Amino acid sequence: MATCPTCKIGLQTVRQREGLYYYCSECNGRAVTVPQIRRMTGDRFAAGLVRKMNTATQVSSRACPFCLSSMKSFEVSDPPVTLDSCKPCVTVWFDAGKFEVLPEGVLDSPEEVLFTAAELEAKRKLQQDWALGEDYTTDASPDEAWKWIPAAIGLPVKYYTAEMSRRPWTTWSLSAIIAIVSVCAFPNLETVVKNFGTVPAHAFRYGGATFLTSFFLHAGWAHLLGNLYIFLLAGGEVEDFLGWWRFLVLIFSAAIVGNIFYVVSDPHSEVPGIGASGGIAGVLMFYTFKFPRARLAFFWLWLWFRQGTGWIRVPAWALFLLWFLLQILGAMEQMYGFSDVNSLAHLGGVTMGFLLWLAWRKLGEKKAVEE
Numbered sequence: 001m002a003t004c005p006t007c008k009i010g011l012q013t014v015r016q017r018e019g020l021y022y023y024c025s026e027c028n029g030r031a032v033t034v035p036q037i038r039r040m041t042g043d044r045f046a047a048g049l050v051r052k053m054n055t056a057t058q059v060s061s062r063a064c065p066f067c068l069s070s071m072k073s074f075e076v077s078d079p080p081v082t083l084d085s086c087k088p089c090v091t092v093w094f095d096a097g098k099f100e101v102l103p104e105g106v107l108d109s110p111e112e113v114l115f116t117a118a119e120l121e122a123k124r125k126l127q128q129d130w131a132l133g134e135d136y137t138t139d140a141s142p143d144e145a146w147k148w149i150p151a152a153i154g155l156p157v158k159y160y161t162a163e164m165s166r167r168p169w170t171t172w173s174l175s176a177i178i179a180i181v182s183v184c185a186f187p188n189l190e191t192v193v194k195n196f197g198t199v200p201a202h203a204f205r206y207g208g209a210t211f212l213t214s215f216f217l218h219a220g221w222a223h224l225l226g227n228l229y230i231f232l233l234a235g236g237e238v239e240d241f242l243g244w245w246r247f248l249v250l251i252f253s254a255a256i257v258g259n260i261f262y263v264v265s266d267p268h269s270e271v272p273g274i275g276a277s278g279g280i281a282g283v284l285m286f287y288t289f290k291f292p293r294a295r296l297a298f299f300w301l302w303l304w305f306r307q308g309t310g311w312i313r314v315p316a317w318a319l320f321l322l323w324f325l326l327q328i329l330g331a332m333e334q335m336y337g338f339s340d341v342n343s344l345a346h347l348g349g350v351t352m353g354f355l356l357w358l359a360w361r362k363l364g365e366k367k368a369v370e371e
Helices: 034-041 043-055 112-132 145-152 169-196 210-216 221-242 244-265 277-290 301-307 316-335 343-360 363-370
Strands: 012-016 019-023 030-033 058-063 070-077 080-086 091-094 137-139 295-299 311-315
Touching: 030 034, 034 043, 034 091, 043 070, 043 080, 145 295, 169 210, 169 221, 169 244, 210 244, 221 244, 221 277, 244 277, 244 343, 277 316, 277 343, 295 316, 311 316, 316 343
Parallel strands: none
Antiparallel strands: 012 019, 019 030, 030 091, 058 070, 070 080, 080 091, 137 311, 295 311
């Protein structure tokens, strides 16, 4: 569902004889595609609007209603209004009253053929976006240079700038605590893991506290940094949607259920389970269902040599589906003793994340009603 960049509620689809647009019943703003604007204003105004969109450099504080990437702001002189647009989605956002002041026009310029082609392409892309989420595309590198570092080792990066109502202090604080505890444990890791990891054969040591203490321990730098990166990638937006206390309930309940899955799979095992990945799996599940079309990107070296750009962009739902299938295979290998990765904890975390999504998925709508 398209989301209002101001009110954070779902937009209503309004169909008229000339086409359709997406309307916010709270602030009266609307998202309108360029083909629809062309039908209303004619080629001359629409051509100027597209030129403004293509050359806009000022990053807006608002996110696109469709792909959630930051829009670009630009000014139109006649009438004098400031608008926000998303070039990839061919969409312009109008605050209340701004769309109504656009001039009326006719399709009589030589650019009509070009706009007809753009209209067909926009329709095709919108159909793909609604049916499949963000389509698979290769594109230029992200704006932030630092994203090359995680991408170089195979980690996904965000292809958009998330707009949040508040800073994700809980995500940052919890990440810092995990890092500090894990690093302090590294010098005596074997002893610490034996005492505070989740051991199925002794699952209820310390009154079951190891179901939580194991969350803060990691087997090494790669384990720690990988988990923290994924947590920071998705955690902030989930925290922004849920609020801090629901967010903590999500991650810690997912971690506990993940450990329960591990214990139940082999109750006599003496192998300790550690890591925050069970809880993070719950956050990933929630993130995917809340932002299924969020754009994530990978860098593939062979694409660089073949096409001149190594970046491939995929929607969050597709990436999560691939990861989930790998966890199922990993759990099977784990149960047969062929893998040391605790994929069962990941599946437990996903299960809890899905249950809490069912319970809280309409939280944003309830907030809007209360306000």
